[in-house]
Amino acid sequence: MTIVRSFPKGGIHPHDDKDRTRDGAIWNSAIPPICIVPLRQHLGPGCERLVEPGSRVTEGMLIGRAPSDGAHVHAPVPGIVRRIRTITVPECGECEAVVIELSGAFSKLGKDLEARDWRSMPRKDVVTLLRDLGVVELSGNPHPLHRSLQFARRAGVSRVVVNGAESGPYLSSEDRLLQEHCAELVTGAEIVAHLLHTDDVVFAIGADKKAAVRSLRRELSKRESLARVLEVGTKYPQSAVPQLLRSVQRKEIPYGKDERELSCFVLGAATAYATAEAVLFGKPCVERVVTVAGGGIARPGNVKVRLGTTFREVIDECGGIVAPSVRIVSGDPLTGFEVTDLETPVTKTTRGILVLTRSEIRAAERRSCISCGRCVRACPMGLEPQRLYKLIEHAQQSKAEAxxxxxxxxxxxxxxxxxxxxxxxQSIAEAKSEHLLDYGAEPQNPQFGNQA
Ligand code: SF4
Ligand code: SF4
Known part of the structure; x- marks a missing residue:
């Protein structure tokens, strides 16, 4: 009997509708005639623009150079820069964007590329490659991967936990990646483990992803790998780092700390795939798999999309909108962002595009608190949300922090x-953003050394 590890307190089982997308293969979206490429696609600083209107760009060319704690941005398609705009990226806020009109030939798309022998490379060169190719964490908080690795190395983490729980409602792109690109994903995890000087890798996979678990077990036994597969619960938010590590490590992350305190590095399944693509084939981060779902979309599924493709193009790719009064959401319905402008582009941070109907939104009038305690029972962090809300409303920020x-x-x-x-x-998040925890100073000595 398989043992499934779940986190003990709080959590919910929202309507997730994953069945409409998890069984179909990932397909490639049509290449759009115009790409709108934001110069900030992760949490952290934006990029310095390297192109002007009229510049010719090639596929994967560097068009935005980030400082050392940011992630570079590359041209997702070959073409001509038509203009520079200011846009709002749902997850990252306002920034400059480069509008590229498609023209010319692709140098990597559809080509058989030779895999690089990454094990013979010095570790610091592999990290530099990840930085140069703009790889960010694609699943949770989108920090540049090279940066997170530097912090993890400095903290001496000894275990890599690959996050395949994907508990967000509707989202199933990581489930599909695990089923269809298991080999690359395992290689991505091996690369990260190698960079962190460990061979302790745990794949934490949602217990509802039976096909993914089977693919992984097959791949690991083929490689005679020591990595383990652990099935974790399906309750939301199982894929959040504190709940994931509570299940894997059976320990809580202490208040004010992060996963490094438990000597773990959490690597999203999609990030593992992007890591392998970058290191093996030198592919910059210019595309990602996006779940397109919700009752208002004609043909839900998982689509591989060039970054910069607009939500409108992706929705059209999936047969368009078939219900009136829908709400478009980037991400999942619990934590995602409402999108009102369909010219919003897909970025590294876009996990899903949801076209939700009125019944899925469960729209209702806001009323006063009836002290039912449901929010307290649902909170997986053991907080009292209604109490925090009241403190914030009464401008008692320091009490709320306490x-x-x-x-x-x-x-x-x-x-x-x-x-x-x-x-x-929403209220708690707003109050928190005024007092963001410091992510730490730039490591002076990232300690990757020269040894292979
Ligand atoms: S805020 Fe919490 S206690 Fe008040 S009504 Fe909502 S769920 Fe119930
Ligand atoms: S208070 Fe925060 S952690 Fe707790 S349920 Fe609400 S959003 Fe989640």
Missing amino acids: EGLNACTECGCCSHVCPSRIPLM
Whole structure:
């Protein structure tokens, strides 16, 4: 009997509708005639623009150079820069974007590329490659991967946990990647483990992803790998780092700390895939798999999309909108962002495009708190959301902090279960953003050394 590890407190089982997308193969979206490429596609600083209107760009050419703590941006298609615009990226805010009109030939798309022998490369060169190719964490908080690796190395983490829980409602792109690109994904995890000087790798996979678990076990036994597969619960937010590590390590991350405190590095499944693509084939981060779902879309599925493709193009690719009064969301319905402009482009941070109908949104009038306690029971971090909300409303920020404000992971469980539709998470997230935890100073000596 398989043992499934779940986290003990809080969490919810929202309507997830994954069945409409998880069984179909990933397909390639049509290349758009115009790409709108934001120069900031992750948390952190934006890029310095390297092109002007009229510049000719090739596929994968560097068009935005980031400082050392950022991630570079590359041209997803060959073409001509038509103009520079200011746009708003749902997850990253306002930034400059380069508008590229497609023309010319692709140098990597559709070609058989020879895999690089990464094990013979010095570790610091592999990290430099990840930085040069603009790889960011594609699943959770989108930090540049090279940067996260530097911090993890400095903290001496000894275990890589590949996050394949994907508990966000509707989203199934990582499930599909695990099923269809298992070999690359395992290689990506091996590369990261190698960079962190460890061979302790745990694949934490949602227990609802049976086909993915089978693919992984087959791949690992073929390689005679020591990596383990661990099935974790399906309750939301199982894929959030504190809940994932509670299941894997059976320990809580102490308040104010992160996963490094448990000597772990959490690598998203999609990030493992992007890592392999970058290191093996030198592919810059210019495409990603996006789940397109919701009751309002004609043909839901998982689509590989060139970054810079607009939401409109992706929705058209999936047969268009088939229901009136829909809400478009980037991400998942609990933590995602409403998108009102369909010219918004897909970026490295776009995990899903949801076209939700009125019944899926569960629109209702906001009312007063009835002290039902549901938000408290749903909070996986053991917080009292209604109490935090009241403290924030009364401008008692420091009291809210003393009661755990900064421990909130913004999972959205509290807002989801609240019968009075009080925007608990939104209010807490806003209060938190004024007092962001310091992610740490630039490591002076990233300690990757020259040894292979
Ligand atoms: S959003 Fe924050 S307060 Fe609300 S349930 Fe999640 S962790 Fe708890
Ligand atoms: S779930 Fe909503 S109504 Fe119930 S206690 Fe929490 S805030 Fe109040």
